[in-house]
Amino acid sequence: MRKKPELIINQNKLSRNIDRMLAKARKSRAIFRPHFKTHQSLEIGKVFREKGIDKITVSSVSMAEFFAKDGWDDITIAFPVNLLEMKEINKLAADIQLNLLVDSQYSASVLASGPENKVGVFVEIDTGYHRSGLLPDDPEIDAIVRLVSASGKLGFKGFLTHAGHTYSARGKQAVLSIMEDARQKLNDLKAKYIGQFPELIASYGDTPSCSMADDCSGFDEVRPGNFVFCDVMQYHIGSCSLDDIAVAVACPVVSVYPDRNEIIIYGGAVHLSKEFIAADNGFKLFGYVAELTEGGWGAPIPGAYVSSLSQEHGIVKTPKQFIGKFKPGDVVGILPVHSCLVADLLRPNLNK
Amino acid sequence: MRKKPELIINQNKLSRNIDRMLAKARKSRAIFRPHFKTHQSLEIGKVFREKGIDKITVSSVSMAEFFAKDGWDDITIAFPVNLLEMKEINKLAADIQLNLLVDSQYSASVLASGPENKVGVFVEIDTGYHRSGLLPDDPEIDAIVRLVSASGKLGFKGFLTHAGHTYSARGKQAVLSIMEDARQKLNDLKAKYIGQFPELIASYGDTPSCSMADDCSGFDEVRPGNFVFCDVMQYHIGSCSLDDIAVAVACPVVSVYPDRNEIIIYGGAVHLSKEFIAADNGFKLFGYVAELTEGGWGAPIPGAYVSSLSQEHGIVKTPKQFIGKFKPGDVVGILPVHSCLVADLLRPNLNK
Numbered sequence: 001m002r003k004k005p006e007l008i009i010n011q012n013k014l015s016r017n018i019d020r021m022l023a024k025a026r027k028s029r030a031i032f033r034p035h036f037k038t039h040q041s042l043e044i045g046k047v048f049r050e051k052g053i054d055k056i057t058v059s060s061v062s063m064a065e066f067f068a069k070d071g072w073d074d075i076t077i078a079f080p081v082n083l084l085e086m087k088e089i090n091k092l093a094a095d096i097q098l099n100l101l102v103d104s105q106y107s108a109s110v111l112a113s114g115p116e117n118k119v120g121v122f123v124e125i126d127t128g129y130h131r132s133g134l135l136p137d138d139p140e141i142d143a144i145v146r147l148v149s150a151s152g153k154l155g156f157k158g159f160l161t162h163a164g165h166t167y168s169a170r171g172k173q174a175v176l177s178i179m180e181d182a183r184q185k186l187n188d189l190k191a192k193y194i195g196q197f198p199e200l201i202a203s204y205g206d207t208p209s210c211s212m213a214d215d216c217s218g219f220d221e222v223r224p225g226n227f228v229f230c231d232v233m234q235y236h237i238g239s240c241s242l243d244d245i246a247v248a249v250a251c252p253v254v255s256v257y258p259d260r261n262e263i264i265i266y267g268g269a270v271h272l273s274k275e276f277i278a279a280d281n282g283f284k285l286f287g288y289v290a291e292l293t294e295g296g297w298g299a300p301i302p303g304a305y306v307s308s309l310s311q312e313h314g315i316v317k318t319p320k321q322f323i324g325k326f327k328p329g330d331v332v333g334i335l336p337v338h339s340c341l342v343a344d345l346l347r348p349n350l351n352k
Numbered sequence: 353m354r355k356k357p358e359l360i361i362n363q364n365k366l367s368r369n370i371d372r373m374l375a376k377a378r379k380s381r382a383i384f385r386p387h388f389k390t391h392q393s394l395e396i397g398k399v400f401r402e403k404g405i406d407k408i409t410v411s412s413v414s415m416a417e418f419f420a421k422d423g424w425d426d427i428t429i430a431f432p433v434n435l436l437e438m439k440e441i442n443k444l445a446a447d448i449q450l451n452l453l454v455d456s457q458y459s460a461s462v463l464a465s466g467p468e469n470k471v472g473v474f475v476e477i478d479t480g481y482h483r484s485g486l487l488p489d490d491p492e493i494d495a496i497v498r499l500v501s502a503s504g505k506l507g508f509k510g511f512l513t514h515a516g517h518t519y520s521a522r523g524k525q526a527v528l529s530i531m532e533d534a535r536q537k538l539n540d541l542k543a544k545y546i547g548q549f550p551e552l553i554a555s556y557g558d559t560p561s562c563s564m565a566d567d568c569s570g571f572d573e574v575r576p577g578n579f580v581f582c583d584v585m586q587y588h589i590g591s592c593s594l595d596d597i598a599v600a601v602a603c604p605v606v607s608v609y610p611d612r613n614e615i616i617i618y619g620g621a622v623h624l625s626k627e628f629i630a631a632d633n634g635f636k637l638f639g640y641v642a643e644l645t646e647g648g649w650g651a652p653i654p655g656a657y658v659s660s661l662s663q664e665h666g667i668v669k670t671p672k673q674f675i676g677k678f679k680p681g682d683v684v685g686i687l688p689v690h691s692c693l694v695a696d697l698l699r700p701n702l703n704k
Contacts, residue, residue, distance in 0.1 A: 003436035004414065037663055059664045060618070062356065079664055080606035082618050083681035084355035103607050107680045131665055132607050132616045164662065254432035255455050255484050264484045266412070266434050270696045274626035310516065311389055311692055312411045312431055313483055328459045329435035340663055344622045345697075 002250045002292075002331050005271040007346040010296045013246035014228060015047060021210065021227050022051060028216035033057050033076060035205060035225025038340045040347055042070045044228065057205065057223045061085045061092070068096050075099070078162065078205060078223060080124065080132050081107055086114045093117035099157055103133050108144045112151040121148045122160035122203060125189065127182035129164040136185040145193060158200035158220070159189045166208040172238055179209035183218045211239035229339035232288055236277055248290060248297045248333035249342060251314065253326050261318055263326050267334055268312040273341035284308070288335040289316055291325070297333035301325075306334060354602040354683050357623040359698040362648045365598035366580060367399060373562065373579050374403060380568040385409050385428060387557060387577025390692045392699055394422045396580065409557065409575045413437045413444070420448050427451070430514065430557060430575060432476065432484045433459055438466045445469035451509055455485050460496045464503040473500045474512035474555060477541065479534035481516040488537040497545060510552035510572070511541045518560040524590060531561035535570045563591035581691035584640055588629055600642060600649045600685035601694060603666065605678050613670055615678045619686055620664040625693035636660070640687040641668055643677070649685035653677075658686060 002008075018034075025032035034048060035057040045067060048056075055074040058064050061082060064075045076099040081089075092098050099120035102108045111121070123144050126133030134141050148156045163182045166175045186202035193200055204216070205223030211234070216222045229247045230240040251267030277285040286306035290297040304318040314334070318326075326332070336342040354360075370386075377384035386400060387409040397419060400408075407426040410416050413434060416427045428451040433441075444450050451472035454460045463473070475496050478485030486493050500506045515534045518527045538554035545552055556568070557575030563586070568574045581599045582592035603619030629637045638661050640652035656670040666686070670678075678684070688694040 001436070003434065004412075060356075079618070080616060080680070082355065082604050082606055084353070084604050084683070104680065107607070110681065130612070131660075131662065131667060252434050252436050254434055255459070260482070264432060266431070269625065269627070269693055273621065274693070275621070308483075310483065311696070315483060328432070328456065329462065331436070341621055341626070344663070 003252060005252075005267045005346065006250045007343060008248050008250050008296065008333065009044075010246045011047075013244060014044070017228055017230060017244060017246055018048060018051060021224060022053070024210070024213075024215055025222050028219070028222070030216050030219050031055060031201070031221040033203070033221055033223045034228065035059070035078065035223050036067060037063060038225040038228055039343050040066070041343070042067075045070060045072065057225065061088045064092055064098065068092055073097060076120075076122070076160075076203075076223070077101065078160065081111055083107060083110050083114075089119065090114070090116045093119045101132075101160060102144055102148070105140050105143045105147065108147040112147055112154055115153040118153055118155060120157040121154045122157045125159050125161045125186060127161040127163055127185045128178060129162060131162070131164060133161060136189055141189070149197075156197055156200065158197070158202060159186050160203040161186060161205070163204065163206040163209060166206050167233070167237065169208075169237075172212050175209050175212050175237070175239070179204075179206070179213055187218060207234065208237045208239040226340060229343065231339035232285070232335055232337045233275070233277065242288075242300060242335075245335050247339050247342065248335050249287075249346065250292060250331050251334050253330040253332060254328055256323065256326050256328065258323050261320050261323050262307075263316045263318065263323070265306075265314040265316055265332060265334070266312060267314040269309045270311055271342070271345055272306070272309055272314065272334060272336055273338055273345060274309060275338035275341055277337055285337065286314070287337055289318065290333040290335060292331055292333045297335075300335060355604060357604075357619045357698065358602045359695060360600050360602050360648065360685065361396075361581075362598045363399075365596060366396065369580055369582060369596060369598055370400060370403060373576060374405070376562070376565075376567055377574050380571070380574070382568050382571050383407060383553070383573040385555070385573055385575045386580065387411070387430065387575050388419060389415060390577040390580055391695050392418070393695070394419075397422060397424065409577065413440045416444055416450065420444055425449060428472075428474070428512075428555075428575070429453065430512065433463055435459060435462050435466075441471065442466070442468045445471045453484075453512060454496055454500070457492050457495045457499065460499040464499055464506055467505040470505055470507060472509040473506045474509045477511050477513045477538060479513045479515055479537045480530060481514060483514070483516060485513060488541060493541070501549075508549055508552065510549070510554060511538050512555040513538060513557070514575075515556065515558040515561060518558050519585070519589065521560075521589075524564050527561050527564050527589070527591070531556075531558070531565055539570060559586065560589045560591040578692060581695065583691035584637070584687055584689045585627070585629065594640075594652060594687075597687050597691075599691050599694065600687050601639075601698065602644060602683050603686050605682040605684060606680055608675065608678050608680065610675050613672050613675050614659075615668045615670065615675070617658075617666040617668055617684060617686070618664060619666040621661045622663055623694070623697055624658070624661055624666065624686060624688055625690055625697060626661060627690035627693055629689055637689065638666070639689055641670065642685040642687060644683055644685045649687075652687060
């Protein structure tokens, strides 16, 4: 019996979400290298493996170690290389095909002096998100490619981008035009270097665009992550249906306030994270609310939502006609705004 | 050597923060029952114990179990009782003085039928925060007191409030008037019941007001928590100085973008939480930035701050004159916005 906040997963939806993305990648003749930061779970990794996936993306050396121990042997760490973890990188690279990201000449040159074993290197390209990566016309790209190819231990793999700016785009066309722009930029770079490096690839990662596009042709590799669970954020972007959301957090009801049309749940920022969706008028949404069923959860209760979170408390607002549904000792399902953060919080089995 | 995001604690500041609050509680003749949800640490618990503190507050049954195992034997769970954990509550109550919160007749009556061992019960009062608790004039309070006192196993302890609305107050006077209002409300209730329950107490919790008040007289017990670490949020409220902040997160620098005056750190939402301070113009602040020193960290770099967080990446904006300070492979200190959430994220030793 559930008595504390707990992640619950709908295996059918999860499997369907994977199948759909895998079929799209295959149709597009792109390598499917899903991002495992979303679930950080060996069990879910096994579901992918059973479907034939053998290449993965992670976002830290620790996460690479975690999955390598479970037999994953082709891993890209889609995060600017952390030069302080060269020892761990060397250890990993002795056993698996490890790919790293560099976004500066400085990091490339330190890296070139470091590895004892063969390591693949992607140059990270900023196609508009402006987090990490070099702009496509940055002359440093060429300097990095030369540094990497001159090194005996580094193998130049290609160009990689994460188009995270889809999360602030509005509407399908805006999302798809971000993807198209990234495709153009990566392929222009690829065209420049393919003669010298016939095997180089253009690698693209981002769940909203990969979900909304009919296919992902024009990329050699795709690395979406969040699609496996989906969440209320993806639903708001328009990249999944409510029925695609494969995770919920079971939260005990501890108080019911009929006069305020609010219930208090045991489920706070340490379980659901502080991620929210905001509207202009100050409205904040930290999750939808669903009744738990035998096999999972039902459709979200119309008009009910998590309006506020403190460390362990969540406040759920609900229309008056539903307040009578709840009493202390019940358990409700919360569909999270950001499933990656929730999975990280509720699966503390990874040594961060 | 630090190579991954890591919580660092300045023991001198921590000790000074405890001493200051303890002295204030003693001067006010109030029981000092600090909230341990902030640190969730046995080591920091020992620091408190060595200073003579033997009563604590926590916010979940799991946290009570965690500290009870370490010898803490007088614990209040300042969270509406989770009726689904009666088994665990009974087990705890066999060994320690355990105090619970109720905020409804329903929970009180279920609770009254449950315990095998003596349990203390506070009625939670909503003095304006409007999270959990009953309004001071709610007739349900009297019904709960009668239910509790009629039960053989429940002992009525008094009235308890958390004045969390100080966090949205602006200025010292506004914060102190919230505290004064809570004092008045709890003491009015106390006056009504003290004849029948001569030992009942008025218990008050909230770091900003307990920090800003000259003393806490008029409450029988105070339960601040965050004061032990402080954070950028407390600094913005005006309830601590920058020098009082006793925690930072050591974060490796992985990229430097001089053209954008931005650096990328290995330190994201899974390390710092998504808690931020917002200004009207869309400005968001997820932490201050300091250089690490031999014994800890220096004063925050003027104008430098964490402007954005994704799962593992943090973006630091810095004035142009400081961008040259940083290169990949350095480690910077981030002063967090909300130390409780950061401690929860970076100390995953508690079974949530």
